[in-house]
Amino acid sequence: MTANQTHSPLPSGNDISLPWHLRLPSPLEQDFRFYSRNSAAGVASGALLLIAILLVCAMLLESLIGTEILMQTWRPRLFSLMVTGGCLALCHQPRWRDWLPPALLLLAFTLSFSGIYLGVVIDHPLSYVFFLQTPLSVVMISTLFRLPLHSTMISTVVMTGAMITGLFFAREYSPYEHLTLTLLSLAFISMSLFGQYVYEKLLRKHFLSEHVLYQHRDELHSANQILESQATVDGMTGCINRRGMEARLNHLYHLLKQQSPDAPERINLLLFDIDFFKQYNDTYGHPAGDECLKKVSGVPLSMVQAEKDFAARYGGEEFVIVLTDSSFNDALVFAERMRNRVEQLGLPHSGSRVNQVVTISIGVACSDGGAENGAALLKQADEALYQAKGAGRNRVAMMNTQGMVEMLT
Numbered sequence: 001m002t003a004n005q006t007h008s009p010l011p012s013g014n015d016i017s018l019p020w021h022l023r024l025p026s027p028l029e030q031d032f033r034f035y036s037r038n039s040a041a042g043v044a045s046g047a048l049l050l051i052a053i054l055l056v057c058a059m060l061l062e063s064l065i066g067t068e069i070l071m072q073t074w075r076p077r078l079f080s081l082m083v084t085g086g087c088l089a090l091c092h093q094p095r096w097r098d099w100l101p102p103a104l105l106l107l108a109f110t111l112s113f114s115g116i117y118l119g120v121v122i123d124h125p126l127s128y129v130f131f132l133q134t135p136l137s138v139v140m141i142s143t144l145f146r147l148p149l150h151s152t153m154i155s156t157v158v159m160t161g162a163m164i165t166g167l168f169f170a171r172e173y174s175p176y177e178h179l180t181l182t183l184l185s186l187a188f189i190s191m192s193l194f195g196q197y198v199y200e201k202l203l204r205k206h207f208l209s210e211h212v213l214y215q216h217r218d219e220l221h222s223a224n225q226i227l228e229s230q231a232t233v234d235g236m237t238g239c240i241n242r243r244g245m246e247a248r249l250n251h252l253y254h255l256l257k258q259q260s261p262d263a264p265e266r267i268n269l270l271l272f273d274i275d276f277f278k279q280y281n282d283t284y285g286h287p288a289g290d291e292c293l294k295k296v297s298g299v300p301l302s303m304v305q306a307e308k309d310f311a312a313r314y315g316g317e318e319f320v321i322v323l324t325d326s327s328f329n330d331a332l333v334f335a336e337r338m339r340n341r342v343e344q345l346g347l348p349h350s351g352s353r354v355n356q357v358v359t360i361s362i363g364v365a366c367s368d369g370g371a372e373n374g375a376a377l378l379k380q381a382d383e384a385l386y387q388a389k390g391a392g393r394n395r396v397a398m399m400n401t402q403g404m405v406e407m408l409t
């Protein structure tokens with residue numbers, strides 16, 4: 001991300017416009033279904049509990065005042081509540097949740113049409129239980145189980161149509177009673193649908209706001225990661241920079257001292273420097289010097305494998321390699337192999353007094369040698385490097401456990 005890049009302010013739910021049918025583009029619609037099911041799950045069980053409490057209170061009141069309106073129908077009501085509660089619990093199971101709500105809707109349809117049949121065709125008293133309540137039960141099922149809005153709308157229209165037709169054919173009502181009942185039912189159902197529509201719209205806007213917020217959060221997270229890596233990676237060579245190296249080295253030392261389970265067994269530190277690099281720049285120019293640095297740094301980068309190990313540019317033409325999973329002997333073998341590989345790159349260096357090609361000198365130190373911290377370990381490796389330079393360059397020197405420098409090559 002560049003400094004010139006501008007961001008529009010984060011949108012709120014009110015800034016997002018939805019089409020009248022409220023449908024979102026396909027992948028978002030899927031996510032919304034999942035989100036809305038989860039959001040309804042907690043509320044739905046609370047709603048069921050409230051309905052059950054109200055029903056029991058009404059029954060108690062009825063038994064006190066001695067009427068029998070509810071008593072005639074409490075059994076099917078309580079039964080349907082228990083079925084709904086059980087289904088709600090099952091809807092949390094992945095195995096059930098895809099097919100159970102449509103199945104319930106189908107059941108509501110069946111009950112409704114049975115009610116209409118019982119009421120209109122055979123004039124059965126049980127029709128009272130199902131007849132007027134079924135369109136509302138569609139609304140309730142759709143709300144509790146978060147069916148898609150369009151299925152709710154279509155189901156309600158079909159159910160209401162069937163109910164009105166049923167009313168029309170019911171012989172015991174006069175035409176005026178038909179009309180009154182139809183208008184009453186329509187008013188009641190429109191109110192429920194309107195409430196559902198507004199609720200659905202708000203929920204979808206809320207979902208979209210959260211979705212946009214998550215996107216911005218992810219963008220911020222990636223931008224932070226880029227900034228963090230820019231702050232610790234050397235742009236030219238791709239090695240960790242000095243700041244990053246010091247932080248990692250200190251962290252490794254901290255783990256070592258705490259004897260934490262993640263601590264490395266030891267820390268081997270290799271410090272290397274290109275021989276006669278000033279002359280290289282003077283002979284071939286600074287841009288060619290940069291190219292040379294990139295090629296030379298590619299050698300340790302390709303050799304460092306383990307997760308905690310790393311190669312870093314310490315500064316100028318000096319590089320540090322930290323190896324944690326190796327013995328001191330393995331680190332010395334690694335150093336020698338690296339020196340060889342740089343030599344084998346065969347980068348011509350006519351200004352060098354040690355070889356015709358670019359070479360490096362390496363100083364190696366190990367935490368087993370008693371260095372108290374990263375800075376002390378670096379100092380030991382620097383001392384070894386200094387002596388490798390003094391001994392003619394293009395060689396590996398190590399600081400032994402007695403604090404004496406020994407030449408390896």
Ligand SMILES: Nc1nc2c(ncn2[C@@H]2O[C@H](COP(=O)(O)OP(=O)(O)OP(=O)(O)O)[C@@H](O)[C@H]2O)c(=O)[nH]1
Nearest residue numbers: 273274275276277278279281286289290316317389
């Ligand atoms: N091209 C280029 N040169 C750099 C960079 N950083 C440091 N240098 C050069 O590296 C050279 C380091 O020179 P010295 O410290 O004298 O060391 P040297 O010539 O390699 O001699 P010895 O280390 O004793 O073998 C200087 O000339 C710096 O200008 C860089 O990023 N790019």
